[in-house]
Amino acid sequence: MLGRDEDILKAAEDWSKAGRGVALATVVETWGSAPRPVGSNLVIDSDGNFLGSVSGGCVEGAVVTEAIDVIDSGKPKVLEFGVADETAWQVGLSCGGTIRVYVEKVG
Amino acid sequence: MKLDILQALNAERAARRAVIVITDVESGAQRLVKAAEIAADPLHDTLEKRLRMGKSGMEDTAQGRVFLTVHVPSPKLVITGAVHISQALAPIAQILGYDVTIVDPRTAFASSERFPDVTVIAEWPDVALPPLNVDRYTAFVACTHDPKIDDPALLHALQRDCFYIGALGSRKTHGKRNERLKAAGVSDADFARIHAPIGLDIGAISPAEIAVSIMGEIVQSLRQKPARATKAEAA
Numbered sequence: 001m002l003g004r005d006e007d008i009l010k011a012a013e014d015w016s017k018a019g020r021g022v023a024l025a026t027v028v029e030t031w032g033s034a035p036r037p038v039g040s041n042l043v044i045d046s047d048g049n050f051l052g053s054v055s056g057g058c059v060e061g062a063v064v065t066e067a068i069d070v071i072d073s074g075k076p077k078v079l080e081f082g083v084a085d086e087t088a089w090q091v092g093l094s095c096g097g098t099i100r101v102y103v104e105k106v107g
Numbered sequence: 108m109k110l111d112i113l114q115a116l117n118a119e120r121a122a123r124r125a126v127i128v129i130t131d132v133e134s135g136a137q138r139l140v141k142a143a144e145i146a147a148d149p150l151h152d153t154l155e156k157r158l159r160m161g162k163s164g165m166e167d168t169a170q171g172r173v174f175l176t177v178h179v180p181s182p183k184l185v186i187t188g189a190v191h192i193s194q195a196l197a198p199i200a201q202i203l204g205y206d207v208t209i210v211d212p213r214t215a216f217a218s219s220e221r222f223p224d225v226t227v228i229a230e231w232p233d234v235a236l237p238p239l240n241v242d243r244y245t246a247f248v249a250c251t252h253d254p255k256i257d258d259p260a261l262l263h264a265l266q267r268d269c270f271y272i273g274a275l276g277s278r279k280t281h282g283k284r285n286e287r288l289k290a291a292g293v294s295d296a297d298f299a300r301i302h303a304p305i306g307l308d309i310g311a312i313s314p315a316e317i318a319v320s321i322m323g324e325i326v327q328s329l330r331q332k333p334a335r336a337t338k339a340e341a342a
Contacts, residue, residue, distance in 0.1 A: 009120070013113050024108055028132060028174045029165055039163030039176060076135040102132045102174060107110045 008052035012043040012106050021046030022106040023067035027054050028078070032097035043106075046071045054101050055081065067103050076104040112139050116178065123180040123242055127154055130174045132165075159330060180244040181206060182270075182329065185236070187260045188250030189216035189227055192275070195318035196248065197225045203322065205246070210235040212256065232260040246271035246325045248305070252280075258287055265297050271328040273302040273321060302328075 009024075016022045025042040027034075035056035042052040042060065044067035054063060059081045070077055082098030112128065116139055119126040125142040129150070145154045150168050154175070157166070161179040165172060184200045186193050189211035197207045201224070208226045211217040217229040228235040241247065247264035249257035257274060261284075264272045274284065281303040288298055306320030307327070
């Protein structure tokens with residue numbers, strides 16, 4: 001990951017220090033054609049505000065919903081998205097790839 | 108991620124030091140390993156390989172299946188000499204994601220017309236280099252053929268532990284450079300770190316081909332050599 005990437009991790013720190021409930025989502029595995037590389041981050045707060053990208057827009061909505069649960073429970077989750085998962089998540093990647101996203105609470 | 112880990116991670120990134128976060132995605136257990144700590148880490152082989160490749164990913168380790176988030180500062184390229192080779196080398200390096208700066212006190216060479224999309228500093232190395240924060244994620248190439256410009260810049264690059272240092276010039280030129288730099292206090296081991304004649308041996312003739320051979324050698328140095336902690340990181 002290049003240091004010049006949009007500074008999502010700094011935002012995660014700043015949001016957390018400002019007292020907001022914060023979760024961090026990270027692409028940990030990809031198969032086939034995936035829109036964002038492994039290591040890509042999305043930071044989410046308990047109001048559903050987010051910054052960054054794990055899929056270029058395809059599954060961010062679902063990740064944000066799950067992240068709010070993670071902020072409440074404190075328990076990390078691994079989410080998987082792909083064309084085969086439409087029944088499970090109601091969202092999919094139009095590119096035909098599969099991604100696995102780790103969501104953890106910050107703080 | 109615990110806030111203290113996130114803070115330490117951001118501090119290392121801001122200081123342009125490499126760092127790896129190891130996460131057990133099942134349990135959420137997490138720890139941070141600074142570049143200087145990798146050699147002593149139980150997972151050092153895996154961590155060193157990941158650091159060299161600059162790639163995050165899942166990894167099966169003795170401690171189970173973990174996700175490694177690898178943060179490596181973006182590489183920089185500093186060139187002395189706003190010369191013909193630099194005109195080809197700078198855009199090639201930019202395509203590879205390098206942040207490029209050219210230093211040449213000769214204002215006729217160091218013009219923005221000759222280098223439209225590159226930072227060019229028309230100053231002597233002793234003025235131009237210190238603010239550039241040359242570090243171990245910097246490649247340095249000396250291209251002026253003028254010892255008054257190249258030598259002080261090479262000394263700076265050696266002190267700052269650049270991952271790649273190359274100098275243009277024949278073996279004979281390099282022999283004379285050896286005498287001068289030795290007189291300036293450079294050890295044999297340090298002098299041996301300077302790649303000269305510069306570039307991979309691909310039979311390059313034109314300035315653009317020489318630029319390709321230099322860039323190939325820079326990539327090789329970045330990706331094939333083991334990452335090592337610098338004095339600064341060990342401190």
